[in-house]
Amino acid sequence: MTLVVVSSAGPNSIQDLGRHGHMHEGVPPGGAAVPSLLVAANRAIGNREDAPAIEVLGRLVLRDDRGEDHVIEAATWSYVAVRGEVMRPLLTTLLRKGDEIDGTTIHVARAQREPTATVRVIPGPDLDAFAGDALATLLATPYEVAMPARIGARLRGTSLPRRPDLRERSRPMVRGAIEVPGDGQPIILGPDHPTTGGYPILAVVASEDLERVFGASRVRFTT
Numbered sequence: 001m002t003l004v005v006v007s008s009a010g011p012n013s014i015q016d017l018g019r020h021g022h023m024h025e026g027v028p029p030g031g032a033a034v035p036s037l038l039v040a041a042n043r044a045i046g047n048r049e050d051a052p053a054i055e056v057l058g059r060l061v062l063r064d065d066r067g068e069d070h071v072i073e074a075a076t077w078s079y080v081a082v083r084g085e086v087m088r089p090l091l092t093t094l095l096r097k098g099d100e101i102d103g104t105t106i107h108v109a110r111a112q113r114e115p116t117a118t119v120r121v122i123p124g125p126d127l128d129a130f131a132g133d134a135l136a137t138l139l140a141t142p143y144e145v146a147m148p149a150r151i152g153a154r155l156r157g158t159s160l161p162r163r164p165d166l167r168e169r170s171r172p173m174v175r176g177a178i179e180v181p182g183d184g185q186p187i188i189l190g191p192d193h194p195t196t197g198g199y200p201i202l203a204v205v206a207s208e209d210l211e212r213v214f215g216a217s218r219v220r221f222t223t
Helices: 035-045 134-140
Strands: 002-009 013-015 053-063 069-082 100-102 106-109 114-123 143-147 152-156 177-179 187-189 201-205 216-222
Touching: 002 069, 035 053, 035 069, 035 106, 134 201, 134 216
Parallel strands: 114 216
Antiparallel strands: 002 053, 002 100, 013 053, 053 069, 069 106, 114 201, 143 152, 143 216, 152 187, 177 187, 177 201
């Protein structure tokens, strides 16, 4: 069976569990925003756990050879596994009308959106770039996940004060880093994060908790 993309609204793409070990070449690890859901979708259909699957945030319509439409609408990251595995040539690229995916049957794995996810952070490395109460402010109140994206999730909440004399400097970035632009509203870097950046990093989300950020309405931080 061949599935044809009828329409794709949102950052819908084909993802696997990423390609680690290339940061020195300027290539972020990539991979699924919520790896456990990709694994669950593949397990349910008998694929390898790390097989490529379709990552959906928004609306995706697929049509099979029989003319039946499969409509996937996802308010949070969801994953469509295809029996026989999605072909790798489309890996990481946004799906567009007319793209073809070979397979026999499909399975969709979804997560219920958490009202508030509590995630652990490791303070630093740029604590000296912030006013003395910035870390306490981050830990004191929850932040709204205003815009989840593969590059990073923008948060909205109490502004995090940076030192007025701060001079931004470029350095390596990692997935889960909580960087703070000049407006004081934090960004949690995601799987397609830039490998270098200049915003100071107040803390880094523990890797075991990171995927919960991308399925929550709000996040609360703890050490």
